[in-house]
Amino acid sequence: MMPRQGAALITGGARRLGRAMALNLAARGYDLIIHYNSAEEDAQALSEEASNFGAAVHLVQGDLSDASFMQNLLPQAKLLCPHLNLLINNASVFFPVSLAETELDTLDLFFSMHLKAPLILSRDFARLCEQGNIINMVDSLTLKNPVTYLPYILSKKALVDLTELTAKALGPQIRVNAIGPGYILPPVTGNADVGERWIKRTPLQRSGEVTDITAALNSLLDNPFLTGQILWVDGGHRL
């Protein structure tokens, strides 16, 4: 069995890319705190699967747009796993909203998920954990400015900036990097032919695999001289 490498808190970690990163980390010897909101069954199934790698797995349920839950999450994770040394800000909401359709509550939701929660969790990680890594999940679409997703794009751009600012603020004890996926998994609510259109405009002529994301995660964790790096994992689509 792998010696324990530390412990990771993954927000929105029960399904899809969060799940893949969790299993990858369990195989690398991390214990896990999997935060989820609605995906209880998936979280339970992931917990069993990750335990097979010898990982201690803790599940924490809550809505990250609820300020009191969000502010308590990192202290709770640190109590569950005192050896916490990795935070992955992965939880996200993704749906089209144009400028004309943007209302204050929609704006609040996108900015709570993609800026406020990552910022407060990063602050608390720095306060409570002596050293480690923070990984923010951004999106290579931020480089294409699709205005049909205006508040989503704006909030993920803010997360790119937060990555650079916190990398500068938190060194040398804490490295902060981001992964910017292209089209890896179809959106939960989305249009089936988006993937084909995306592939046609992508130099590498395919969509991504979850293993492309876990490989990016591993390379950010394994290179001790990387901080403030945004690793675009998009087959060149942004170009």
Ligand SMILES: NC(=O)c1ccc[n+]([C@@H]2O[C@H](COP(=O)([O-])OP(=O)(O)OC[C@H]3O[C@@H](n4cnc5c(N)ncnc54)[C@H](OP(=O)(O)O)[C@@H]3O)[C@@H](O)[C@H]2O)c1
């Ligand atoms: N999939 C892609 O191809 C792709 C492309 C570009 C960028 N990304 C980025 O990569 C990351 C992972 O992608 P993904 O597609 O796996 O993400 P996702 O399925 O869209 O979202 C991840 C999780 O966020 C959680 N979440 C949503 N609203 C929440 C709330 N109010 N409070 C707490 N948690 C909430 C959900 O948890 P529950 O299910 O438990 O409710 C969901 O499973 C995201 O940050 C995404 O923006 C992904």
